[in-house]
Amino acid sequence: MDIVKNANFYGSKYYKQYHFYKLLFLVYFELKKVDIDIKLPYSWYFFGDLPDAQTFEYMTGGSLGYYTPGQGMLPRIDQLPDLGIEEPTRKKIDDVVKNEYSKITANGRFRKDYGDILLKSTYDEAPFEFQRVFNRGLLQYVQKFKTEEGQSTLTVLRFDFTELSKIGRFLDELMVVYPEDEMPEIYDLFLRWEDTVRLTILEDHSKLIVVIENFWETFCGLLRIKKNENVLPHVVEQWEKEYFTTTLPDYEMKLKKLRKTLLHNHFEANPVGKNTRDTVDNVMKLARDLALETQEAKGA
Amino acid sequence: MPDVLNYFLDSNVIIGYIFYQADHWGVPAKNVIENEHKKHYGVFVHEECFGVQWGKCDTIEKRINSEFGRAITSLKRDHSVDMLLYDSEKWKISGIIQQIVASSNNDLNSLESRIRNVQRVFETECDDRREIIKKNVMRHTRRLPYRDIYQILQKIIPDPDDIEVVLDAHDVGHHFPEIFLITGDGRHIYRNKSSILPHTKIKDVKLLSDYR
Numbered sequence: 148m149d150i151v152k153n154a155n156f157y158g159s160k161y162y163k164q165y166h167f168y169k170l171l172f173l174v175y176f177e178l179k180k181v182d183i184d185i186k187l188p189y190s191w192y193f194f195g196d197l198p199d200a201q202t203f204e205y206m207t208g209g210s211l212g213y214y215t216p217g218q219g220m221l222p223r224i225d226q227l228p229d230l231g232i233e234e235p236t237r238k239k240i241d242d243v244v245k246n247e248y249s250k251i252t253a254n255g256r257f258r259k260d261y262g263d264i265l266l267k268s269t270y271d272e273a274p275f276e277f278q279r280v281f282n283r284g285l286l287q288y289v290q291k292f293k294t295e296e297g298q299s300t301l302t303v304l305r306f307d308f309t310e311l312s313k314i315g316r317f318l319d320e321l322m323v324v325y326p327e328d329e330m331p332e333i334y335d336l337f338l339r340w341e342d343t344v345r346l347t348i349l350e351d352h353s354k355l356i357v358v359i360e361n362f363w364e365t366f367c368g369l370l371r372i373k374k375n376e377n378v379l380p381h382v383v384e385q386w387e388k389e390y391f392t393t394t395l396p397d398y399e400m401k402l403k404k405l406r407k408t409l410l411h412n413h414f415e416a417n418p419v420g421k422n423t424r425d426t427v428d429n430v431m432k433l434a435r436d437l438a439l440e441t442q443e444a445k446g447a
Numbered sequence: 448m449p450d451v452l453n454y455f456l457d458s459n460v461i462i463g464y465i466f467y468q469a470d471h472w473g474v475p476a477k478n479v480i481e482n483e484h485k486k487h488y489g490v491f492v493h494e495e496c497f498g499v500q501w502g503k504c505d506t507i508e509k510r511i512n513s514e515f516g517r518a519i520t521s522l523k524r525d526h527s528v529d530m531l532l533y534d535s536e537k538w539k540i541s542g543i544i545q546q547i548v549a550s551s552n553n554d555l556n557s558l559e560s561r562i563r564n565v566q567r568v569f570e571t572e573c574d575d576r577r578e579i580i581k582k583n584v585m586r587h588t589r590r591l592p593y594r595d596i597y598q599i600l601q602k603i604i605p606d607p608d609d610i611e612v613v614l615d616a617h618d619v620g621h622h623f624p625e626i627f628l629i630t631g632d633g634r635h636i637y638r639n640k641s642s643i644l645p646h647t648k649i650k651d652v653k654l655l656s657d658y659r
Contacts, residue, residue, distance in 0.1 A: 319523045322519065322520045322523045322524070323520070323523055323524045325520075334513075335509065335512070335513045335516065338512075338513065338516030338517070338519075338520070339512070339516070341516075341519075342516070342519075342563060342566070342567070345563070346567075407571075407574060410567055410570070410571045411571070413567070414567075414568070414571060419564075419568050422550055422561075423561070423564050423565055423568060424568075426543060426546055426547060426561075426565045427565055427568045427569055427572070428468050428469075429542075429543055429546065430511060430540070430543055430565060430569045431466045431467060431468045431473075431569070431572075432466070432468050432470075433511070433539065433540065433542070433543065434466040434507050434508065434511055434569075434573075435462055435463060435466035435468065435472065435473075437503075437507050437539060438462045438466065438503040438504065438507050439459060439462060439631075
């Protein structure tokens, strides 16, 4: 409520649900540093943190949507209710909230790029470097090639050499920082996706943005299961069930289909050379020997 | 002999086809799977090759593809051929990596490009052949346990998995007469065929090498 009260002071018209969520997280994070734990239920998701509405309601008895209705105006809160918080604690909270607002305002108004500031500050606290490189690097970079309507599959869309090199450098970095120890379940999928992006660069630029966005969504589906705090266990279990039975298999199938088309187009235009042929023959022999070896070992 | 024969395929025939190489195993596997005769396999062979958890074709293909991906990651992380060779020591594809390195003149871009290309061809060809198997080979689900035959076969065939394959072929023989069981393994089923045939609907057990 303290956050909303401050937001109203600056003008609710410019203050959206998205900004509230980022600020809520930043306040939570800063309060922890002064030993105040408000037990914000949140997970890492597509755009940084995302408070969990179900757990919030369970914990507070109130709806998260009351403070930030999806499209509507923020409620006006002029006077904070007396929640019995001791004065020193009250002051610490006020200071943290005001300090966070000071970072996104100037002369009593929201700064022009305050959304970006909030997102960047949130991502500074992200658990994985991979999130920063992907969301604040690659994703942010390719977003600017979308049309105003958000269309990302323009058939005429072509990236030039410099743009593709930049995308390539983001991919290089992502390969190095992928959190294999903590997200091993989709590591091979990530490797396959990375190569698929390289194939779209070679074969079909119109697919590039959507391929990047779709993987981010899939990655975040697992991320929220692994990186959340104070969320009710049954909510996380539900995410997990949905992810492994629907989200992940669906995505794997989509990627496989696209990859197959891209590979066929690629080899139609680039026939396999003798060197590669010889090496692939050796890979085939290796694979067959491994398969027959395990068969024999089992029979032995 | 009828014009169109019925073949029941052991898993080693499918493996030889998916991981095709033009040699003593791959050529006859290709001849069998791409010929005009009717081909069948049972659930047991299907699981052995393509089962979600332990299917040999899928797990080995995934493992090899994963190692190629790790090879690229190693190059991106360390920018070093020596580190790539060191990392690859624990991989199944270490010999392949050495071969690619030897033909790349230590040029990292060319090395990356060759590794990607080899992986892509391997994946594409395995996928294409998997599709052909889906199209050319009928999957058969056996409903009966054939306990009496199982007990007889138990005394002849030591490996229970082989007994399941024989029973699957026998079951197909009820629907498609004169079924030939084809295997790449000269031991086990083939060696005991004279004892197997009198108790089953299998017309004959043939070796894959007969189809060169």
